Amino acid sequence: MTFKKILNSKYPLILAPMAGVSSLPFRIISREFGAQYAFLEMIHARSLSYESKQTMELLRTNEIDRPLGLQFLSKEEDFIKSALERLNEYKYKYDVLDFNAACPVRKISSRGEGAGLLQSPRKLKKLLKVIVKESPVPVSVKIRLGWDNTDSACDIALQAEDAGIDVLFVHGKTKVQGYRGEVDYGAIGRIKKRLKIPVIASGNILNAGRAKQMFDETGCEGLLVARGALGNPWIFKEISTYLEKGILLERPAIDEIADAMQRHFDLSLECFGDKRGVIRFRKFYVWYTKGVTGIRPLREEVMRITAKEAMNKVIEKFRFKKISH
Numbered sequence: 001m002t003f004k005k006i007l008n009s010k011y012p013l014i015l016a017p018m019a020g021v022s023s024l025p026f027r028i029i030s031r032e033f034g035a036q037y038a039f040l041e042m043i044h045a046r047s048l049s050y051e052s053k054q055t056m057e058l059l060r061t062n063e064i065d066r067p068l069g070l071q072f073l074s075k076e077e078d079f080i081k082s083a084l085e086r087l088n089e090y091k092y093k094y095d096v097l098d099f100n101a102a103c104p105v106r107k108i109s110s111r112g113e114g115a116g117l118l119q120s121p122r123k124l125k126k127l128l129k130v131i132v133k134e135s136p137v138p139v140s141v142k143i144r145l146g147w148d149n150t151d152s153a154c155d156i157a158l159q160a161e162d163a164g165i166d167v168l169f170v171h172g173k174t175k176v177q178g179y180r181g182e183v184d185y186g187a188i189g190r191i192k193k194r195l196k197i198p199v200i201a202s203g204n205i206l207n208a209g210r211a212k213q214m215f216d217e218t219g220c221e222g223l224l225v226a227r228g229a230l231g232n233p234w235i236f237k238e239i240s241t242y243l244e245k246g247i248l249l250e251r252p253a254i255d256e257i258a259d260a261m262q263r264h265f266d267l268s269l270e271c272f273g274d275k276r277g278v279i280r281f282r283k284f285y286v287w288y289t290k291g292v293t294g295i296r297p298l299r300e301e302v303m304r305i306t307a308k309e310a311m312n313k314v315i316e317k318f319r320f321k322k323i324s325h
């Protein structure tokens with residue numbers, strides 16, 4: 001399915017780019033539960049042009065991991081150009097090229113990358129023009145509403161549209177807000193009204209009700225689901241069932257959660273090998289068991305586990321523990 005087709009679906013639901021989280025196993029499990037699109041973990045253009053081992057691992061994908069967005073970050077035209085050359089040469093499989101102008105991490109934004117670009121919409125436009133010119137696939141940008149206020153949110157979005165991008169992703173908070181506080185639905189709605197290209201909204205999509213609120217109050221064309229999907233891939237089905245039929249699904253039973261955890265863990269071993277597969281799965285175990293009464297000792301045990309047999313055991317312990325949730 002192409003990105004255009006997804007945007008034609010009534011309620012496009014996309015797994016958001018999340019550095020350190022949206023790896024291949026997590027993308028596959030999210031897709032199995034209804035994510036229509038997913039993003040690779042963010043990559044710096046400089047690493048793309050050098051093709052470091054770590055970067056090559058981030059680019060790992062397979063035939064079921066489609067359609068797929070590749071998000072990258074930079075503030076330098078030269079690195080952008082050479083990164084795109086490399087991507088074109090090696091024919092990595094991805095369907096949309098997304099440029100990050102949203103990352104609030106100080107190390108990044110203070111040097112004028114990520115959310116740092118929100119302070120110079122003209123520079124953002126210039127970089128986007130280069131990407132649009134060189135990219136073989138549709139181009140998008142992910143922005144926030146501004147640095148510390150939303151006054152220039154529409155200007156930033158319009159400059160991006162003017163550069164020729166195909167889709168705009170907007171996280172409805174400022175850089176200074178980080179991940180805290182409320183989403184400014186009004187500001188996203190104003191952007192949506194001014195732009196001709198599709199607008200996909202992000203921010204606090206933590207359950208079906210929040211998803212409906214985002215569609216209703218902003219008129220956006222689709223949603224990015226981020227923290228709400230951590231240890232909770234069911235959120236995609238929950239949102240689409242609610243939006244399409246008005247039915248609120250119940251939380252999955254313990255057995256269902258344990259099955260998803262086991263599947264996710266097996267994918268993690270397959271993707272990263274036994275040792276790293278275990279370590280990279282630990283945080284997901286913690287997320288899958290969020291809010292479960294009496295889970296603390298198991299969660300503490302998980303953080304010390306290094307062997308796959310031990311991880312399999314704690315998943316089974318969770319399944320057979322009489323836990324209320």
Ligand SMILES: Cc1cc2nc3c(=O)[nH]c(=O)nc-3n(C[C@H](O)[C@H](O)[C@H](O)COP(=O)(O)O)c2cc1C
Pocket residue numbers: 016017018019020021041042071100102103142171179202203204205206224225226227228
């Ligand atoms: C752990 C984590 C990592 C993230 N990494 C990225 C990233 O690399 N690129 C990006 O554009 N957004 C990133 N985000 C932001 C999300 O894509 C999303 O816009 C944000 O979390 C708001 O959605 P939410 O409130 O539903 O979580 C990250 C968020 C989290 C929680």
